[in-house]
Amino acid sequence: MPITRGFTGRPRDERPDRLPPGQYDAGDQWPVLTAEPDGDVDLTRWRMSVDGAVTTPSSWTWDELHALPGSSYDGDIHCVTTWSKFGMHFEGVSVDLLLDAAGPTSEATHVMAHSTTGYTTNLPLDDVRGGKAWVVWEVDGAPLPVPHGGPVRLLVPHLYFWKSAKWVTRLELMTRDRPGFWEQNGYHDRGDPWLEQRYQGDP
Amino acid sequence: MTAQPDTPVPVGRSWTTGRLAEVDHVGERLVRIRLEVDERTDHVPGQHYVVRLRAEDGYTAQRSYSIASDPVEPLVELLVERLPGGEVSGFLHDDARAGDEVELRGPIGRWFVWTGGQRALCVVGGTGVVPAVSMLRYARRLGRADRLTVVAVGRTWDELPYADELAASGALVALTREDRGGRYGAPPSPREVAPLADGVQRAYVCGSAGFASFATRLLGEVGVRSDVVRVEQFGATG
Numbered sequence: 293m294p295i296t297r298g299f300t301g302r303p304r305d306e307r308p309d310r311l312p313p314g315q316y317d318a319g320d321q322w323p324v325l326t327a328e329p330d331g332d333v334d335l336t337r338w339r340m341s342v343d344g345a346v347t348t349p350s351s352w353t354w355d356e357l358h359a360l361p362g363s364s365y366d367g368d369i370h371c372v373t374t375w376s377k378f379g380m381h382f383e384g385v386s387v388d389l390l391l392d393a394a395g396p397t398s399e400a401t402h403v404m405a406h407s408t409t410g411y412t413t414n415l416p417l418d419d420v421r422g423g424k425a426w427v428v429w430e431v432d433g434a435p436l437p438v439p440h441g442g443p444v445r446l447l448v449p450h451l452y453f454w455k456s457a458k459w460v461t462r463l464e465l466m467t468r469d470r471p472g473f474w475e476q477n478g479y480h481d482r483g484d485p486w487l488e489q490r491y492q493g494d495p
Numbered sequence: 496m497t498a499q500p501d502t503p504v505p506v507g508r509s510w511t512t513g514r515l516a517e518v519d520h521v522g523e524r525l526v527r528i529r530l531e532v533d534e535r536t537d538h539v540p541g542q543h544y545v546v547r548l549r550a551e552d553g554y555t556a557q558r559s560y561s562i563a564s565d566p567v568e569p570l571v572e573l574l575v576e577r578l579p580g581g582e583v584s585g586f587l588h589d590d591a592r593a594g595d596e597v598e599l600r601g602p603i604g605r606w607f608v609w610t611g612g613q614r615a616l617c618v619v620g621g622t623g624v625v626p627a628v629s630m631l632r633y634a635r636r637l638g639r640a641d642r643l644t645v646v647a648v649g650r651t652w653d654e655l656p657y658a659d660e661l662a663a664s665g666a667l668v669a670l671t672r673e674d675r676g677g678r679y680g681a682p683p684s685p686r687e688v689a690p691l692a693d694g695v696q697r698a699y700v701c702g703s704a705g706f707a708s709f710a711t712r713l714l715g716e717v718g719v720r721s722d723v724v725r726v727e728q729f730g731a732t733g
Binding site: 293294297298300301302304313314316323324325327373374439473474476477491492493 | 506508509510512547548549550551552554555556557558559582586590591595596597598600603604605606607704708722725726727728729
């Protein structure tokens with residue numbers, strides 16, 4: 293790999309261990325990156341559903357979802373466009389709770405998250421269970437703003453943030469992997485920031 | 496939103512070397528770089544490259560930049576805006592010179608691309624004009640200029656990248672802070688854009704998050720359906 297003459301980069305001691313390779317600390321900024329116009333949501337008709345390879349297809353209204361035992365995430369998020377943001381606080385419910393209600397069949401191996409805009413993203417089932425994924429509606433004590441996926445987005449913070457689908461309303465359990473929106477458009481099927489799984493073809 | 500790409504669009508899967516053939520400062524904070532790419536995959540207008548800089552101790556930093564050139568141009572052209580504290584943009588603006596080598600990966604992206612088939616309208620702002628410049632060069636070469644209309648928005652003529660080229664290619668250049676050519680400084684109005692939106696099958700919006708939200712609203716007001724709008728945003732919000 294070529295060295296770029298004269299490039300020294302930021303002082304190395306400023307680079308915290310919690311920053312995955314190729315990422316930078318966005319500090320106070322929270323960039324908005326979206327491929328389509330923002331979703332419009334009518335909360336009286338809004339539903340969150342889990343279906344596909346499950347024993348009991350299930351859905352929750354806005355009030356029903358909020359009545360479930362809450363769960364929060366405190367930690368970092370990482371975007372494939374190379375920004376990371378430390379110390380975020382999200383409130384919502386654990387995806388485990390929704391999966392337990394619907395009961396994935398023994399053949400279920402992957403999940404497709406669907407948004408009101410038609411956006412989709414695929415994830416291995418094991419990446420959204422075991423306390424690793426949430427659906428969230430609050431960030432840092434305030435309702436999740438629409439440009440950031442409000443009223444409700446998926447949160448899978450150990451993977452690049454395009455996996456945390458904005459405006460999520462449906463988790464579809466699948467018996468084999470199928471590429472979602474960015475994955476069809478050249479991005480990685482799993483997206484682990486510590487392995488730099490940015491694009492198709494990465495390890 | 497249609498998840499399927501229209502036609503198979505190639506993407507570069509591995510890193511290669513790019514040599515800076517030309518480095519031109521085209522504005523106070525803008526540098527245009529033209530690169531010779533070792534293992535080059537032809538791009539489609541709208542795609543981008545990842546530029547990675549490597550220090551002697553192996554430390555790297557990488558950012559994505561849209562491609563301005565037409566696919567057949569021998570050099571790949573990128574436009575880089577110098578951001579405050581920008582690690583990559585700062586180096587490319589202040590230190591880079593012809594002959595330097597960088598790592599490149601691309602072209603990337605199969606969503607924000609125009610392959611020339613559909614009648615398209617671009618509403619682009621600031622450095623967001625770059626993919627529209629590639630689309631315009633491509634359209635002109637193929638004799639398809641009638642299928643592509645560009646609305647380019649900038650504060651002033653001098654601050655808007657590629658202003659001369661955009662205007663010469665028939666783009667509507669809308670300056671928000673400068674009166675020019677009989678047009679008062681203001682954002683593009685629905686009245687100006689509506690005639691350009693007639694029969695549009697695809698719209699592209701590229702710019703800052705604030706600009707993108709303005710432009711998608713404008714497209715809605717002139718009757719462009721939201722499911723044909725493709726958005727590429729950059730920059731930061733609070």
